[in-house]
Amino acid sequence: MGNLMNKVMKVFAKLFISVIFLLSVLEPVKASAATLALSAEQKRLNLAISDFTAFEQCQVKDKIVNRDEILGIVSLMVPETEMEERQAYYLTCSGVKEAYPDYFAYKTLIPADPNYATYQFNLKKIGMETAWNTTKGSSSVIVAVIDTGVDPSGTLSDFGTGIVLKGARILSSSSGYQSIDKDSYVGQYSYDGGSHGTAVAMSIAAAMNTKGITGIAPNVKILPIKVFRDEYTLNEDVGAYTQDIAKGIIVAVDMGADIINLSLGSYFGDSALAAAIQYAVRKNVLVIAASGNGSDNNGINCVVCHAYHEDISYPAKYEEVLSVGSIDKNN
Numbered sequence: 320m321g322n323l324m325n326k327v328m329k330v331f332a333k334l335f336i337s338v339i340f341l342l343s344v345l346e347p348v349k350a351s352a353a354t355l356a357l358s359a360e361q362k363r364l365n366l367a368i369s370d371f372t373a374f375e376q377c378q379v380k381d382k383i384v385n386r387d388e389i390l391g392i393v394s395l396m397v398p399e400t401e402m403e404e405r406q407a408y409y410l411t412c413s414g415v416k417e418a419y420p421d422y423f424a425y426k427t428l429i430p431a432d433p434n435y436a437t438y439q440f441n442l443k444k445i446g447m448e449t450a451w452n453t454t455k456g457s458s459s460v461i462v463a464v465i466d467t468g469v470d471p472s473g474t475l476s477d478f479g480t481g482i483v484l485k486g487a488r489i490l491s492s493s494s495g496y497q498s499i500d501k502d503s504y505v506g507q508y509s510y511d512g513g514s515h516g517t518a519v520a521m522s523i524a525a526a527m528n529t530k531g532i533t534g535i536a537p538n539v540k541i542l543p544i545k546v547f548r549d550e551y552t553l554n555e556d557v558g559a560y561t562q563d564i565a566k567g568i569i570v571a572v573d574m575g576a577d578i579i580n581l582s583l584g585s586y587f588g589d590s591a592l593a594a595a596i597q598y599a600v601r602k603n604v605l606v607i608a609a610s611g612n613g614s615d616n617n618g619i620n621c622v623v624c625h626a627y628h629e630d631i632s633y634p635a636k637y638e639e640v641l642s643v644g645s646i647d648k649n650n
Contacts, residue, residue: 360398360399360400361396361397361398361399361495362396362397362399362402362420362421363384363394363395363396363397363420363421363491363495363560363562364381364394364395364396364397364402364405364406364409364418364419364420364421365392365393365394365395365418365419365420365421365562365589365590365591366392366393366394366395366409366412366415366417366418367391367392367415367416367417367418367419367589367590367591368391368392368393368414368415368416369391369414369415369416370413370414371388371414372414373413373414374393374412374413374414374415376412376413376414377409377412377413377414377415379395380405380408381395381396381397381405382395382396382495383395384396384494384495384496384497385495385496385497385562387566387591389569389594389598390562390565390566390569390590390591390594390595390598391590391591391594392562392565392590392591392594394421394495394497394562395409396494396495402420405418406418406419406420416590417589417590419589419590421491421560421561421562421589422560422561422585422587422589423558423559423560423561423585424558424559424560424561424564424583424584424585424632424633425556425558425559425583425584425585439532439533440648441645441646442533442535444646444650447535451527454536455527455536455537455538456524456535456536456537456538456539457538457539458538458539458540460536460539460540460577460578461484461539461540461541461542461575461576461577461578462523462524462536462539462540462541462542462576462577462578462579462580463542463543463544463571463574463576463578463579463580464516464519464520464523464541464542464543464544464580464582465544465546465564465567465568465571465579465580465581465583466515466516466519466520466543466544466545466546466547466580466582466583467511467512467513467514467515467516467517467545467547467549467550467557468486468488468506468509468510468511468512468513468516468517468543468545468547469483469486469506469509469510469511469516469517469520469541469543470506470510470511470514470516470517471483471505471506473511473517475514475517475518475521476517476521477521477525477526477528477530477531477532478520478521478524478525478526478541479524479526479528479537479538481540482524482526482537482539482540482541483505483506483520483540483541483543484505484540484541484542484543485501485502485503485504485505485507485509486501486502486505486508486509486542486543486544486545486574487499487500487501487502487508487509487543487544487545487567487570487571487574488500488508488509488544488545488546489544489545489546489563489566489567489570490545490546490548490563491560491562491563497562497563497566499566499570501570501574506543508545509543509544509545510545511543511545512545512547512548512549512550512557513547513549513550513554513555513557514554515547515582516543516545516547519580519582520541520543521534522534522535523535523536523539523541523580524536524537524538524539524540524541525537542571542574542575542576544567544570544571546559546560546563546564546567547559559583561585561587561589561591561592561633562589562591562592564581564583564592564595564634565589565591565592565594565595566591566595568592568595568596568598568599568606569595569598569599571599571604572598572599572602572604576604577604577605578604578605578606578607579599579604579605579606579607580607580608581606581607581608581609581634581635581640582608582609583608583609584608584609584610584611584612584632584633584634584635585632585633586611586630586632586633587633588633588634588636588637589633592633592634592637593637596634596637596639596640597639600639605641606634606639606640606641607640607641607642607643608632608634608635608640608641608642608643609632609635609642609643609644609645610631610632610635610642610643610644611630611631611632611635612632
C-alpha cells in the first residue's frame, strides 16, 4: 500500500508542477507560422511513411536528407517551384500516407521586463504560497525545456547548483540535414542562443533565494533541448522546424525527461510532431504546451473574429497534450 501511495504522489507531483508552472507565463508575443526556405531554390518535403518496406519500391526523384523510423518520416530536398508536383507524385507511392513541406514554429513567451519579479502576480493567483508549504518540487523530476537552449549561469540565470543538466541540440542545416549533438558538459551545445529558453526555465526552476524571480518548482532538474537557431540580433523572432521539435521530444524522452515543456507553437500540425507526442505518452512522459499567442481581441467581446485568432496552436492542440493558457493581472 505504501509503494502504491508513493507512486500516486509522484504522479500527482508531476501533474501539479506541470500545470502551475505553465500558468506562470507572463505577456506572450503574437505567434505565427510559415514554411522556411532552406535556400532560394529548395525546401524540405517530409513524407509520412506507413510502410517503409513498401516505400522502398518508390522511385525517389530527390535527395533524401533524413530517414527516421521512430517518427515515420523520410525528408527530401525538392525544388521550391515543384513542391506541389512533388507532393502529388510521392502520394502515389506505396507506403506514403502524407506529403507536406516542413513548417516553422515560434516561441510563445518573452518576459516583458528583465526584472519582472514585481509582476509575478500569477504565483499568488494560482496559490503557490500555500503549495510551497507542501512541495518546492522534487529533485527526482526532470523537466525538459524544448526551446532556444538554457544558459545555466548568465545574467538572466539564477538556478540552484546542479539544477541545469547536460542537454542536447537538434538543428537542421540549410541543406536540410538534421544534426543531433548531446552535451559532454552543461551548455556545450544546449546553450541559449537568445534568452527565451532561459526565461522559460527560470519560470519553472529559478532558485528561491531572495534574488531575481522565484521559480514554481526550484528543486526540479532542467533538461535543455535546443531546437531554435541562435538569434543574430537582440529579440529576433527566430523559428524552429517542427521536425526538429519532434526529434527534440524523442531525445528528451530518451534522456529521461518526466515532463516536457513546449512554450512554442505553430498553426500547422504534422505527422512527425504527432508521432513524437504519442511516443512520449507511451513512455509515460507528460507533455505540456502553450495554447498560443493567436488571440488579439484585447479583451473586447468579439462578435465576428478571424478563426486563426482563436485557434489553439500545435502541439497544444493534440488531445494527448496538456494545453495551458495565461491571464493578465486583471484576470
